[in-house]
Amino acid sequence: MTSHSIFLNSRPPYAILSNPTISLSLPLFLPPPSPESSTTAMSAALFLLCLLSIPISAIANPAPPTDYLISCGSNNIVEEGGLKYIPDDAFITTGNKTTLTNSPDVWPRLRTLRFFPNADASKHCFSFPVIKEAKYLVKTIYFYGGFDGGKQPPVFDQIIDGTKFGIVNTTDDFAGGGSSYYEAVVVAHNKILSVCLARNQHTPTGTSPFISSIEVHHLLDSIYNSTNFKENLLVTVARNSFGSEADIVGFPDDPFNRYWQPMKGNNPAEESKSNATVSTFWNVPPEKVFASAAMASKGQNLTLNWPAFPLPSAHYYMMLYFQDTRAPSPDSWRVFDIYMNGWKFFQSLNISTAGQSVVGAPWPLSGQTEITMVPEKDSPVGPVISAGEVLQIVPLGGKTITRDVVALEEFRKGLNKVPEDWTGDPCLPKGNAWTGVSCSKKVPSRIVALNLTGFGMSGTLDPNIAHLTGLRHLLLGNNKLTGNVPDLGALKSLITLHLENNQFEGPIPSSLGDLPRLKEVNLQNNKLDGVIPETLSKKQGLDFRI
Structure with a gap:
C-alpha cells in the first residue's frame, strides 16, 4: 500500500x-511496477463509466x-x-x-x-x-x-x-x-x-x-458508490487538485478530512471564475479543489502523467473532476474525449461551470498512467481538469462465520488471562488467527480447534462454547478453570476433549457419550463427582481418562 x-x-x-x-x-x-502491461490488463477487463451528477436532496439528510x-x-x-x-x-x-x-x-x-x-x-x-x-x-x-x-x-x-x-x-x-x-x-x-x-x-x-x-x-452512501463493497475495499493511491500550488485541502473544507494534494505539473494553469456545485457530486469533493485547473490551449490535447508514480498491476477506482473555469454564460461549456493509456475512458464530455465528474471502476492500470483529453473538432477552447482520485480495489480477505465469533466472544468473557491477540477476526487474515485458534480453509471460516493448554487461565467454561459446532478439538488442560463442565452435546464434530488438570466440579455430562466422532476424553485431576455416564464408559473406540 x-x-x-x-x-x-x-x-x-x-x-x-x-x-x-x-x-x-x-x-x-x-x-517496481508489475511487468504486466496496462494494455494486457485492459484486454481482459470489465469496467463502468458514468457521468456523475445527483440531486442535492440525495445527500441532504445523511445518517x-x-x-x-x-x-x-x-x-x-x-x-x-x-x-x-x-x-x-x-x-x-x-x-x-x-x-x-x-x-x-x-x-x-x-x-x-x-x-x-x-x-x-x-x-x-x-x-x-x-x-x-x-x-x-x-x-x-x-x-x-x-x-x-x-x-x-x-x-x-x-x-x-x-x-x-x-x-x-x-x-x-x-x-x-x-x-x-x-x-x-x-x-x-x-x-x-x-x-x-x-x-x-x-x-x-x-x-x-x-x-x-x-x-x-x-x-455518505453516495461516496465511492460504484464499488462492490461486499467483496472489496478501496485503498487510496492519490488524491490531487491540478494546476494548484495552494495548501493541501482537508478539514473543514472536506468534512471527511480527505487530503487533496496540490499538483502544479507542466501544463498551463487557470483560476476558476465560478463556483462548482459540489453538493451534486457523488463523492462531495471540497469546493476549493475547483479553484484552479490544468488546461490546454484551443485545439491542443491536455496530457497528464498521473499519478506521478508507476502503479502495481491491479484494478482501480478512478474519479476525475472537471469544471469550465470561465465566468458563467451561455457559452461556458467545453467538449472533449478522455483517454486512459490510449483507451477511451469517456466520449464527448460536455462540462459547464457547475462541474462534472467521471468515474471508471474497476479500471485496469499498470505502470505509468497517462490521461489524455482531446478537444472536439472546432471547439472554441481547450480541455481542462480540476482534480482526481485513484483508489486501488482490494478483494476482501473474508470473515469468520458470525455465530462462531459470537460464541468465542462469550467464551472469552468467562476467562481471565486470555492471549493478548484475542481481538479482531478470530481466523483472518490467514496467518493472523488468534493464538490457540485453528480455522477451516474455506471462507467464511469456521473455528475447528481451540488449544489453550497451559495458558494459566482462570474462570469458567461458558455454555456458549457448544455453539462452535464446527469444533473438532477442544484442549483446555493445565489451567485453573472452575465450575461445571457444560453440556457439549451440540458439538457433533468433536473428536478430542482435554480438560485435565483444572478445578471443574459437578457431574460429567452424559451427552458427551452421544458425540458420534469423539475419540479421546481426558478429565483427570479435577473435582468432578457422580457416576460416569454409561454412554461414556461403554462407548466403543473411546480413550477415556478420569
Whole structure:
C-alpha cells in the first residue's frame, strides 16, 4: 500500500495516498511496477463509466456520523486543525504508550504513540463500534521518532477486520523528516470495525509495530458508490487538485478530512471564475479543489502523467473532476474525449461551470498512467481538469462465520488471562488467527480447534462454547478453570476433549457419550463427582481418562 508522508511542523498531517503494497508519502515511493502491461490488463477487463451528477436532496439528510479521531498513546484530548483527538485507551487494552521527547516541534498528535512489543501475539487490534453496513474511511498515521532508540522504523502489516490492506513502511518518510499515513474505504460488515497491526517477515527481531493516530470517518452512501463493497475495499493511491500550488485541502473544507494534494505539473494553469456545485457530486469533493485547473490551449490535447508514480498491476477506482473555469454564460461549456493509456475512458464530455465528474471502476492500470483529453473538432477552447482520485480495489480477505465469533466472544468473557491477540477476526487474515485458534480453509471460516493448554487461565467454561459446532478439538488442560463442565452435546464434530488438570466440579455430562466422532476424553485431576455416564464408559473406540 502506498503511504503518504506528512510534514511535521506546519499544517495538520496532509499527504498523498496509497495502494496496498506501497506506503503513501511526500515524496511518494512505490515498488517496481508489475511487468504486466496496462494494455494486457485492459484486454481482459470489465469496467463502468458514468457521468456523475445527483440531486442535492440525495445527500441532504445523511445518517448521523459515527467518527473517531484517536491520538494513540496520549492521556489527554489533543486539538489540531479544528479537530479534537481523544486518547485510545477505550479502543484497545494491549500495547504500551510512550511520548517522544526528542521531537517537540511535531504536530501534537504525533508526539505520542502506542507500540506492541509482544512478539508472540499474531496481531494487535483497535475495536471501534460502528453502524453495520455503513461506509467508513479509515486513516492510519505513523511517526516513528526513534521511540525505541533505533535509527530505522520497523516494517509491519496493517489489517482491517479480516483483510490485510497494506504494509507499513515509513523508512523513507522518516529519513526525509516526515510522517506517513494510509487510507482505506470499507463497509462495516459487523457492529465492530477492527484496525490491527501485525508483524510480518520484514519486521526485524526486537522491534515493535507502532501507531500515532487513527481516524474513522462515517461516509455518505453516495461516496465511492460504484464499488462492490461486499467483496472489496478501496485503498487510496492519490488524491490531487491540478494546476494548484495552494495548501493541501482537508478539514473543514472536506468534512471527511480527505487530503487533496496540490499538483502544479507542466501544463498551463487557470483560476476558476465560478463556483462548482459540489453538493451534486457523488463523492462531495471540497469546493476549493475547483479553484484552479490544468488546461490546454484551443485545439491542443491536455496530457497528464498521473499519478506521478508507476502503479502495481491491479484494478482501480478512478474519479476525475472537471469544471469550465470561465465566468458563467451561455457559452461556458467545453467538449472533449478522455483517454486512459490510449483507451477511451469517456466520449464527448460536455462540462459547464457547475462541474462534472467521471468515474471508471474497476479500471485496469499498470505502470505509468497517462490521461489524455482531446478537444472536439472546432471547439472554441481547450480541455481542462480540476482534480482526481485513484483508489486501488482490494478483494476482501473474508470473515469468520458470525455465530462462531459470537460464541468465542462469550467464551472469552468467562476467562481471565486470555492471549493478548484475542481481538479482531478470530481466523483472518490467514496467518493472523488468534493464538490457540485453528480455522477451516474455506471462507467464511469456521473455528475447528481451540488449544489453550497451559495458558494459566482462570474462570469458567461458558455454555456458549457448544455453539462452535464446527469444533473438532477442544484442549483446555493445565489451567485453573472452575465450575461445571457444560453440556457439549451440540458439538457433533468433536473428536478430542482435554480438560485435565483444572478445578471443574459437578457431574460429567452424559451427552458427551452421544458425540458420534469423539475419540479421546481426558478429565483427570479435577473435582468432578457422580457416576460416569454409561454412554461414556461403554462407548466403543473411546480413550477415556478420569
